Amino acid sequence: MKSVGVLGGGLAGLSLACLLAQRGHTVTVYERDRAGGKLRRAAAGGLTFDTGPSLFTFPEVWRTLLARLGETDPLDLRPLPGGLGTQHTPFGAVPLPVPPGHPLFGEWQRYVAGVAPLRPHLLALLTTPPCLTSPGFLRASRVLAGVLRGHLSAEGWVAAHGFSPALAHALRTQALGSGLPPQDAPALYALLPGLLGAEVYRPARGMGAVLDALLAFARARGVVLREASEVTRLDDLLLDGLQLDGLRLTLADGSQVRHDLVVSALDPARLAQLRGRPAPSPLARRTVSGLALYFALPEESGLPATSVLPPSDFAVFRRALHAGELPPDTLTLVHAEGRKLAVLLTVPALPRDLEPGHPWVQAQLRRVQAVTGGPDLGRGAAVTALGPLHYAAGGHPGGAIYGAAAPLWRSGPFHPQPYRLGPGLWQVGTGVHPGGGLPAIFGGALIVDRLMAGPS
Numbered sequence: 410m411k412s413v414g415v416l417g418g419g420l421a422g423l424s425l426a427c428l429l430a431q432r433g434h435t436v437t438v439y440e441r442d443r444a445g446g447k448l449r450r451a452a453a454g455g456l457t458f459d460t461g462p463s464l465f466t467f468p469e470v471w472r473t474l475l476a477r478l479g480e481t482d483p484l485d486l487r488p489l490p491g492g493l494g495t496q497h498t499p500f501g502a503v504p505l506p507v508p509p510g511h512p513l514f515g516e517w518q519r520y521v522a523g524v525a526p527l528r529p530h531l532l533a534l535l536t537t538p539p540c541l542t543s544p545g546f547l548r549a550s551r552v553l554a555g556v557l558r559g560h561l562s563a564e565g566w567v568a569a570h571g572f573s574p575a576l577a578h579a580l581r582t583q584a585l586g587s588g589l590p591p592q593d594a595p596a597l598y599a600l601l602p603g604l605l606g607a608e609v610y611r612p613a614r615g616m617g618a619v620l621d622a623l624l625a626f627a628r629a630r631g632v633v634l635r636e637a638s639e640v641t642r643l644d645d646l647l648l649d650g651l652q653l654d655g656l657r658l659t660l661a662d663g664s665q666v667r668h669d670l671v672v673s674a675l676d677p678a679r680l681a682q683l684r685g686r687p688a689p690s691p692l693a694r695r696t697v698s699g700l701a702l703y704f705a706l707p708e709e710s711g712l713p714a715t716s717v718l719p720p721s722d723f724a725v726f727r728r729a730l731h732a733g734e735l736p737p738d739t740l741t742l743v744h745a746e747g748r749k750l751a752v753l754l755t756v757p758a759l760p761r762d763l764e765p766g767h768p769w770v771q772a773q774l775r776r777v778q779a780v781t782g783g784p785d786l787g788r789g790a791a792v793t794a795l796g797p798l799h800y801a802a803g804g805h806p807g808g809a810i811y812g813a814a815a816p817l818w819r820s821g822p823f824h825p826q827p828y829r830l831g832p833g834l835w836q837v838g839t840g841v842h843p844g845g846g847l848p849a850i851f852g853g854a855l856i857v858d859r860l861m862a863g864p865s
């Protein structure tokens with residue numbers, strides 16, 4: 410059994426730490442701040458908000474993680490009313506999934522039937538190491554290739570299907586879940602609304618329950634969690650200048666620790682810095698950043714659980730993001746629960762402050778009020794704001810939520826993923842599965858756990 414150091418106590422690092430400790434390894438997690446990474450708790454106006462992820466999707470991946478740990482599910486997942494929410498497109502409101510009786514229902518059913526063959530294979534794609542000798546992986550890849558029909562981008566796939574403008578706009582909007590405009594997003598993201606249907610969940614006690622569960626699993630397996638322990642350097646230790654004899658972590662307080670194996674659950678640009686390697690070019694294309702505003706309202710908003718305000722013109726939106734400018738109207742997600750309201754504004758990944766009082770932010774909030782008929786968010790509500798600087802502090806420079814954008818040919822499962830970076834050094838998290846959200850984070854941990862265990 411080995412001593413393993415895990416860099417980063419976000420959901421990826423914690424998931425893998427649990428799996429490795431389950432196999433009997435001695436595991437220490439080093440976290441520069443508090444455990445949870447992008448998922449944490451913030452307070453405003455006497456209410457507590459779970460910040461970061463808000464939609465829990467593809468729970469089969471979470472259940473696979475639980476099965477490998479031999480745990481029962483503590484989350485009590487509840488379907489989120491309204492699924493992915495209403496998309497307020499310039500061509501009319503489109504609820505996803507489109508319900509029976511809606512004018513777009515027939516078209517929606519055709520779309521769902523087209524992507525349905527992939528549904529039974531998603532779990533394999535998300536949890537199986539890409540391997541050309543694995544029959545399950547090959548079957549899943551063949552079906553995916555059949556559904557994609559050679560289209561690499563979400564835009565290409567949507568445009569080729571001749572959907573009505575309203576449904577096409579709603580699907581392009583959902584492709585933004587990859588952190589990229591639909592022209593740059595992998596085609597798979599245009600299929601997700603059809604694959605998800607109404608299967609969008611939240612734990613009964615909020616998303617923070619996911620973090621609580623992982624922390625409890627880690628404690629029960631003897632994982633040592635070292636919070637406020639920033640790693641500042643990572644070096645190979647060589648015997649006779651040749652053979653690897655473990656890796657050495659240097660911490661911010663100057664202390665040093667040796668581990669047999671190290672797993673990075675950090676953004677790859679951060680890891681490169683720790684290893685003294687050149688960081689990827691700051692001009693490399695990045696996924697988007699966000700400004701998340703959490704409002705404690707004086708009374709309930711009366712809004713549905715999820716409303717989505719897409720950019721009205723994707724070409725304008727993309728040009729603005731590429732130029733590092735604030736788009737005139739941006740992708741905006743609104744999550745409502747009682748007196749709590751979260752507004753997530755999409756912004757380019759540049760390390761700059763964006764205060765709630767900024768004129769652009771105020772204009773986006775007026776748009777939310779005008780489109781949803783919700784409360785005036787300019788006044789009277791306590792607000793906590795997390796912007797690009799917050800996401801940059803523990804993640805990718807510039808605060809790109811899903812890190813650097815991979816080229817389209819490298820997206821999806823058809824290429825080798827950089828799970829193993831060198832002797833004794835492995836990688837999980839958004840660096841391996843950009844744009845994946847929680848299912849890819851848990852799936853990536855399951856894959857790396859398998860690979861680290863070696864051939865079975």
Ligand SMILES: Cc1cc2nc3c(=O)[nH]c(=O)nc-3n(C[C@H](O)[C@H](O)[C@H](O)COP(=O)(O)OP(=O)(O)OC[C@H]3O[C@@H](n4cnc5c(N)ncnc54)[C@H](O)[C@@H]3O)c2cc1C
Pocket residue numbers: 416417418419420421422439440441442443444445446447448461462463464465466638639640641674675676679699701753800802803804810837838839840845846847848850
């Ligand atoms: C606003 C927002 C909304 C989202 N919505 C959804 C959603 O609805 N559904 C969904 O599935 N996903 C969503 N996501 C994505 C999801 O939250 C992330 O994919 C996931 O939390 C990433 O986890 P991670 O462990 O890979 O990275 P992180 O959470 O970034 O963890 C990395 C950790 O490493 C630590 N660290 C960094 N440098 C060092 C160092 N030198 N030494 C020690 N520790 C270090 C950081 O402090 C951090 O805790 C959302 C994300 C955001 C920001």
